[in-house]
Each structure stands twice: as structure tokens, then as C-alpha cells.
Amino acid sequence: MVIDFSPFFGQxxxxxxxxxxxxxxxxxxxxxxxxxxxxxxxxxxxxxxxxCEIPGMEISDLELTLTESSLVIKGERKTAQGKYYRQERPxxxxxxxxxxxxxxxxxKVTARMKDGVLExxxxxxxxxxxKKISIDIx
Amino acid sequence: MNQDTKTEEKSLPRVKPAxxxxxxDDGFFIYMDMPGVSKEELIIDxxxxxxxxxxxxxxxxxxxxxxxxxxxxxxxxxxxxxTLSHIVDKARVKATMKNGVLELHLPKAEQAIPRxxxxxxx
Numbered sequence: 001m002v003i004d005f006s007p008f009f010g011q012x013x014x015x016x017x018x019x020x021x022x023x024x025x026x027x028x029x030x031x032x033x034x035x036x037x038x039x040x041x042x043x044x045x046x047x048x049x050x051x052c053e054i055p056g057m058e059i060s061d062l063e064l065t066l067t068e069s070s071l072v073i074k075g076e077r078k079t080a081q082g083k084y085y086r087q088e089r090p091x092x093x094x095x096x097x098x099x100x101x102x103x104x105x106x107x108k109v110t111a112r113m114k115d116g117v118l119e120x121x122x123x124x125x126x127x128x129x130x131k132k133i134s135i136d137i138x
Numbered sequence: 139m140n141q142d143t144k145t146e147e148k149s150l151p152r153v154k155p156a157x158x159x160x161x162x163d164d165g166f167f168i169y170m171d172m173p174g175v176s177k178e179e180l181i182i183d184x185x186x187x188x189x190x191x192x193x194x195x196x197x198x199x200x201x202x203x204x205x206x207x208x209x210x211x212x213x214x215x216x217x218x219x220x221t222l223s224h225i226v227d228k229a230r231v232k233a234t235m236k237n238g239v240l241e242l243h244l245p246k247a248e249q250a251i252p253r254x255x256x257x258x259x260x
Binding site for chain 1: 169172212
């Protein structure tokens with residue numbers, strides 16, 4: 001059969017995943033390693049950037065909502081019909097909420113999807129960008 | 139400098155992509171979740187009875203002045219191999235990469251498709 005029943009392939013029991021979670025440095029930073037979809041949050045002076053791994057979804061199938069203080073990523077992963085020998089890919093509806101603190105420019109939020117990776121860029125408002133003020137000493 | 143980048147590449151964690159294998163009327167389908175891998179970065183090797191799939195992600199390193207606040211995934215190298223059955227028609231194996239999901243279509247060989255035999259009354 002096409003299935004990899006050989007003992008060297010495809011071992012991914014929950015125990016394996018637990019070990020992987022311990023040994024992956026990225027996971028140890030994360031507070032919630034099993035939340036789906038996994039996401040990274042980065043920030044610079046002008047933007048907040050949320051990057052998210054959601055393979056197999058069109059950007060039009062995703063529901064992105066920006067509320068007062070959070071960004072909600074919502075969607076549903078569908079499966080193909082057939083006789084399954086192995087099913088590891090997550091299916092079904094998912095949702096993740098990212099809390100955002102600080103002032104954001106909600107009209108200029110952009111989102112794009114490439115190779116199953118969603119990137120949402122949220123610009124901060126002028127008011128929240130730190131400014132340097134030089135003080136003249138008299 | 140060159141040495142540095144080399145060691146960095148080596149230390150990429152190897153990830154087994156989550157895989158679905160299913161059978162339909164027109165053959166087998168293998169779906170693999172490989173987010174972050176572009177079509178150009180994907181390598182599929184079909185060698186006799188073995189098919190090997192690998193691909194690297196190339197996420198941009200944080201720009202100057204950018205802080206990572208929360209990290210749950212990073213760069214990795216996907217790798218997985220499968221043994222194909224003899225009933226798969228290897229010449230017609232098709233691969234499609236879309237939105238970070240690799241779809242391998244493995245059609246069954248002609249002689250493996252069950253056929254009804256008509257009985258003629260003598």
C-alpha cells in the first residue's frame with residue numbers, strides 16, 4: 001500500500017509531540033504550544049505584525065475581525081472525501097484571538113497570504129509612536 | 139561569513155509535515171501541510187518505490203528595530219518519505235502545491251482497477 005507502515009517513518013504519537021515540544025526552543029518561549037493556528041507576533045515602532053501558519057486556506061475563506069482591542073482570526077479547514085488511511089492534518093473550525101494594546105490605525109490594516117502563511121500588518125497611530133524631544137538646557 | 143550561514147542551515151529543525159493519505163476511486167491522494175514552503179523550494183524525489191518530499195521555509199529574519207513579542211513557530215525543514223505500492227502508476231504521479239499544502243495524486247495502474255466481467259449467455 002501507499003502507507004508508510006515502516007517503523008522509521010511517520011512516528012508522531014502524542015508522546016513524540018510532547019518530546020518535540022520540550023526540545024524545540026520556539027515552543028518553550030510560547031505559553032500555549034498547542035493552540036491552533038500557531039502565530040508569531042512582532043513589533044517595531046510603527047507596526048505590529050502578526051504572522052500565522054494556516055496551510056490550505058484561501059484568504060477569502062478566513063474571517064479576520066478587528067475589534068476594539070483584539071484581532072480575531074477565524075476559519076474552517078475542510079477535508080477531502082475518501083477512505084482515510086492516515087489523518088494527521090487538523091480539520092474543523094478554528095479561532096484565535098490576539099490582544100492588542102495601544103492605539104492602532106484600524107483603517108490601514110493589511111493582510112496577505114502566501115504559501116499558507118498569513119501576515120497581518122497593523123499600523124500604530126501617530127500618537128503611539130514614541131518621539132524624541134530634545135530638551136535644551138538653559 | 140559563509141561558514142556561519144552554513145552552520146545556520148544545518149541547525150534547522152527537521153519537521154515531519156502533517157500528512158493525510160486517502161484513497162478515492164481514481165487513486166490515492168497524499169496531502170501534506172507545508173506552510174511557508176514555496177513551489178520553488180519544494181523537492182520531490184521519486185526513486186523506484188520510494189517518494190521523498192522535502193522543503194525548507196524561508197521566513198524573513200526580523201528587520202532592524204523589530205522585536206519578537208511572541209513566537210510559536212520558526213524556520214524548519216520539512217522531510218518525509220513514503221513507500222509506494224506496486225499498484226500505483228508511477229508515470230502519472232502528479233504534484234500540486236497550493237497555499238502551503240502539497241497534493242500528490244497517485245493514480246492506480248490500469249490493471250489494478252477492478253473490472254466487472256460480463257458473462258455472455260451461450
